Every structure is written in C-alpha cells, then in structure tokens.
Amino acid sequence: MKIEITKINANGNNFIIINDFNFDNNLLTKQTINKICNQFQTDGLIKIDIDKNNKNIFIMNYFNNDGSWETLCMNGLTCSGFLLGHKMFKKNLKIKSNNILYPINIIDNNEIKIKIPLPQYKLKNVMIDDINGDYIDSGAKHFITQVKAFDNDDILIKTAQKIRYNKKIFPEGINVNFFKILNTLSIEVKTYEKGIEKLMDSCASGSYACAYDAYQKNKLKNSIKIINPGGNFKIIFEQNQDCYLINKAHLEYNQNIDLSLFL
Known part of the structure; x- marks a missing residue:
C-alpha cells in the first residue's frame, strides 16, 4: 500500500505528516508509528484529517516517536499549518487538536502565527x-x-x-x-x-x-x-488575554512509501 508522507521540521523538531484524508487511521498502530519514526529519524508522526462536522476545519492527531498519542505538539501544529496552507493555497485556516480549535495565519512562505489558549x-x-x-x-x-x-x-x-x-x-x-x-x-x-x-x-x-x-x-x-x-x-x-505563537516551519521532502513494510 503506497502512501505519501511529508518530512517537515520546526526548530529542529522533526515530524512525518500523513495528510491523506482517505487513509485508514486504524493502520497507525503504536508499532507502525514507531517503525516509521525510526526509519525517517523523526520525533513524531502527525495524521491530518478533515472534521466530519465542518469541512473548513482540520483535525491533527500527534503521536510521539514511541507511538503514544499526545494532546498537542505546537511545533507539530506549526508544521501542519504550514503544509496545509501551501497545499491548499490558504492564508488562514483552523486546526483542531484534542478538541481545541487553533486559528492559524500564514504570514509568509514559512512563518506561521497561531492563536493559542492561555495556559x-x-x-x-x-x-x-x-x-x-x-x-x-x-x-x-x-x-x-x-x-x-x-x-x-x-x-x-x-x-x-x-x-x-x-x-x-x-x-x-x-x-x-x-x-x-x-x-x-x-x-x-x-x-x-x-x-x-x-x-x-x-x-x-x-x-x-x-x-x-x-x-x-x-x-x-x-x-x-x-x-x-x-x-x-x-x-x-x-x-x-489573546496569546499567539509566531513560529517557522521548513519542508524537508515528500516521499511515497510502502506502508506494508511498517505494519
């Protein structure tokens, strides 16, 4: 099974992103995520989907290198916003992580502004x-x-x-x-x-x-x-009390992989 992955980083925090909206997320077991992260030497893996209730909102699920799910990774959010903005030619978009909505603005080619809730x-x-x-x-x-x-x-x-x-x-x-x-x-x-x-x-x-x-x-x-x-x-x-993260993301490469090698 061939899928496209993107390797991308923010401040040296490296991720593999899968943004195939038709991808079967059940295939992403902890073992598979860990194998992919180790193969491509990344800190984590991100799966992006479209919100079933609102097609203008994207869903980000972040997984650590060991395959464990995490509530949020802001560098991962930066990279997801960067990738979606450039692939979909959008300057403004919204991503939800752990049911919290993050409005995102693409400032220029790789600089991202994210509105974030107070800690x-x-x-x-x-x-x-x-x-x-x-x-x-x-x-x-x-x-x-x-x-x-x-x-x-x-x-x-x-x-x-x-x-x-x-x-x-x-x-x-x-x-x-x-x-x-x-x-x-x-x-x-x-x-x-x-x-x-x-x-x-x-x-x-x-x-x-x-x-x-x-x-x-x-x-x-x-x-x-x-x-x-x-x-x-x-x-x-x-x-x-509005808070913002101003961050940068850097695309490393896109690549097609055979997912069956990691199952």
Whole structure:
C-alpha cells in the first residue's frame, strides 16, 4: 500500500505528516508509528484529517516517536499549518487538536502565527527531591522549573527523569522544561520530552508554559523571544488575554512509501 508522507521540521523538531484524508487511521498502530519514526529519524508522526462536522476545519492527531498519542505538539501544529496552507493555497485556516480549535495565519512562505489558549496552572510549588516547579497545562502537560544556569545535558536528563517518572505526582508521566530568564524580552528553554525520552532541540508548548510563568511572575514584556537549542520563536501575550505563537516551519521532502513494510 503506497502512501505519501511529508518530512517537515520546526526548530529542529522533526515530524512525518500523513495528510491523506482517505487513509485508514486504524493502520497507525503504536508499532507502525514507531517503525516509521525510526526509519525517517523523526520525533513524531502527525495524521491530518478533515472534521466530519465542518469541512473548513482540520483535525491533527500527534503521536510521539514511541507511538503514544499526545494532546498537542505546537511545533507539530506549526508544521501542519504550514503544509496545509501551501497545499491548499490558504492564508488562514483552523486546526483542531484534542478538541481545541487553533486559528492559524500564514504570514509568509514559512512563518506561521497561531492563536493559542492561555495556559493553566494545575499545581504550584511542587517539590521533587530538591527541584521546585509548577505543573502547567499549555495544551500539553509540562513541569516547568526556573534555573539560574543550565547543568550539563547528562545531569539535566537525570534530573528530568526523576520528575518525568514520579508516578505519585504524575501517574501518566510529564514533560519537563528548564528555563532561564535572559532579560525582560527573552528566555532560554531546554526540554525533556516523554514518549521520546530525550532532550529536545525544541518544544513549543513547553516553552509557552515557561514564557507564561515568566510573564506572570517576573513581569517580562508581553512579546517574549524563546531560545531553544534548535531555533528561536516568539510568544505574544495581548492585554485582552489573546496569546499567539509566531513560529517557522521548513519542508524537508515528500516521499511515497510502502506502508506494508511498517505494519
């Protein structure tokens, strides 16, 4: 069975996208998703569909490299908006992920503006060993902690795993974000992502959670530059509580594959 896939990335966060609306989604088992992601060296796989109740709305389902479904990936949302905008010659479109609607504007060839809901604090001042942080839902679930300086990556991974695998507080696991405030206009973020189990080049939803925390507690400006190892993007908080992600996507290639090789 031949299908077309697209490999695309945002800030080094790589994805395979399948946007064949006639594709049988039941074929995407955890094992198949994991095989495809490993074959093409991607962090996750995205399946795009059309909303059955409104043909002007697209549905995005995001799967981690291990095949587990996730509520949201904002870099994946950026890539999905970019791909759909260019394939369907649209400057404005709407994508739904986990039943939340995201209006998207294609600013230019590869820059995307996404309206995003305000994050929600779920737990504040959580202590795990000697790490203090907050549990924030920004569309995906994140434990965020502010640091004065980043430890080396090996130490960050060990620290993150203590939090990610703390079943007492997070029975389903959680993504872990470390952030450092650089000035009133920018922060730097490093992310350990569950389902991929490594430090990421970028995580937009986790960075959004960090930016929101910094904006609320440290009085940062309303337009915040986010610096990730894989690239930079911007979060904007408007006075009416509208929030926006300004991000970029980059198409790597389209390719036809024989899906039966991955079943």
